[in-house]
Amino acid sequence: MSGFNWYKYASPATFYDLAGRMIPWFYAAAALLCAAGLYIGFFLAPTDFQQSEAYRIIFIHVPASWMSMFIYVVMAVWAAIGLAFNTRLSFMMASALAPTGAMLTFVALWTGALWGRPTWGAWWVWDARLTSELILFFLYIGFMALQAAIDDPRRADRAGALIALVGVVNVPIIYFSVRWWNTLHQGASVSVTKAPSMASIMLLGMLVMAFAVWMYAIAAALSRARSIILERERNSQWVAQLLEGKA
Amino acid sequence: MNWGGWAEFFYMKGYALYIWGSYGVTAMLIVAEIFSLRARRQRAIQLALRTVKYGKVEKDEGNDEVTA
Numbered sequence: 108m109s110g111f112n113w114y115k116y117a118s119p120a121t122f123y124d125l126a127g128r129m130i131p132w133f134y135a136a137a138a139l140l141c142a143a144g145l146y147i148g149f150f151l152a153p154t155d156f157q158q159s160e161a162y163r164i165i166f167i168h169v170p171a172s173w174m175s176m177f178i179y180v181v182m183a184v185w186a187a188i189g190l191a192f193n194t195r196l197s198f199m200m201a202s203a204l205a206p207t208g209a210m211l212t213f214v215a216l217w218t219g220a221l222w223g224r225p226t227w228g229a230w231w232v233w234d235a236r237l238t239s240e241l242i243l244f245f246l247y248i249g250f251m252a253l254q255a256a257i258d259d260p261r262r263a264d265r266a267g268a269l270i271a272l273v274g275v276v277n278v279p280i281i282y283f284s285v286r287w288w289n290t291l292h293q294g295a296s297v298s299v300t301k302a303p304s305m306a307s308i309m310l311l312g313m314l315v316m317a318f319a320v321w322m323y324a325i326a327a328a329l330s331r332a333r334s335i336i337l338e339r340e341r342n343s344q345w346v347a348q349l350l351e352g353k354a
Numbered sequence: 355m356n357w358g359g360w361a362e363f364f365y366m367k368g369y370a371l372y373i374w375g376s377y378g379v380t381a382m383l384i385v386a387e388i389f390s391l392r393a394r395r396q397r398a399i400q401l402a403l404r405t406v407k408y409g410k411v412e413k414d415e416g417n418d419e420v421t422a
Contacts, residue, residue, distance in 0.1 A: 149363075154356060160366040164376045171380070210383050218376040225372050323384070330391045337398035341405040350399070350406050 117194050119336045120345040126329040133326035140319035147312035155309075164222040165309070169296065170317035172215040174324055175243060176278045178208035182250075183275035186268035198264035199339070201271055202254060203332035207324050209247035215240060227291055235284040236292035239277060246274035260339060 148166035155162040182204045189197035219237065220230040231237065250270045257263035280287075285294045296305050296313075305313075340346050357363040366373045 150356065152356075154367070159369065161369040161372055163366070163369075163373055167376055167380050207387065210387055214380050214383060217379055221372040221376045225369060327387060327391060331394065334391070334394045334398040337395075337402045341398075341402035342409065346402050347406045350403055 117196055119196050119199070119340055120343075120349075122196055123333055123336050123349075126333050130326050130329050130333075133322050133329065137319050137322035137326060140315055140322060144312055144316035144319050147308065147315060152309045152312050153306070158226060161222065161225045162309075164218050165296075166312050166316045168215060168218040168222060169313050170320040171211045171218065172240070173317055174320045175208060175212040175215050175240070176281055177321075178204050178211065178324060178328075179243060179246070179271075179278055180275060182208060183271045186271035189264060190268050190272075195264075195339070196336075198268065199332055199335045200328070201267065202264075203328045203335055204324075205247055205250050205254075205267075206331065207327045209244060209251065211320065211324070212240065212244040212247055216244060232291050234290045234292055235288040236281065236290050239281040239284050242277055243274075243281060246270065246277060250274070 144166060148163060152163070154160055182201045185197045185201040185204070188194060189201065216237075219240075223232070224230050250267050253270060254263045254267045257266055284290060285292055294304075297310065337346065364370060364374075
């Protein structure tokens with residue numbers, strides 16, 4: 108790997124081209140995995156003996172919740188790289204991830220409410236897991252609002268990076284909340300140390316859907332990153348050359 | 355196959371509101387995001403085209419003001 112030039116891919120021009128070629132593949136993978144996951148979830152997975160059909164919300168609730176946390180961590184990593192090495196592309200990636208992360212956090216909360224009502228009898232409770240996930244949603248919104256409010260993109264990047272880094276402490280709080288506090292929310296269905304507490308076909312459907320959401324999130328973030336690159340780099344020579352045929 | 359027919363499938367043993375409320379809103383949000391991504395890309399291309407055509411082309415990362 109010694110001959111590989113990593114810095115080449117830190118250049119927005121190279122990234123713009125590469126991302127453009129990768130996006131359709133990620134969308135295609137997301138669509139195929141989603142179709143497979145929904146088939147497993149609705150037609151192969153049996154009815155739950157306790158929750159009847161209501162449990163089928165798990166196939167979006169858990170993948171969306173996992174990705175809402177994972178995307179925030181990735182966003183914080185890009186923000187940290189941006190602050191440490193002052194690379195423009197890192198900040199652009201952080202900004203590109205935020206709306207998709209916020210959307211998935213909303214999905215986690217929404218599907219959680221629709222699952223809570225039939226199983227717990229309440230749409231919402233101020234339990235540690237639910238409250239920390241709600242804080243995650245506000246962190247995403249705060250990140251986007253702060254960036255939108257600052258005119259100078261370089262200052263906006265730094266301010267946003269600060270929120271991303273400070274807010275990342277909330278992610279382990281969400282994850283471990285069901286162990287640290289006595290919550291109404293159930294414990295982890297899947298963990299590294301124990302055997303999964305669910306039927307393997309249900310687990311399979313959930314994992315396939317998680318990969319589908321992951322692939323979708325990558326496609327959406329790459330697509331948004333390309334627009335951000337065009338918006339910010341439109342005064343540069345390479346954008347002029349890229350658009351030469353269209354002008 | 356778990357279901358006796360499509361009617362039974364959509365009824366979800368009485369949990370239709372919760373199941374389809376979850377899947378429906380998620381699908382709507384994803385479709386909305388894909389449309390908004392496409393719209394943003396079109397705006398970005400138009401903005402860049404105008405800049406190439408009328409603005410001065412120089413290395414200036416700081417200038418991010420949208421002059422629409």
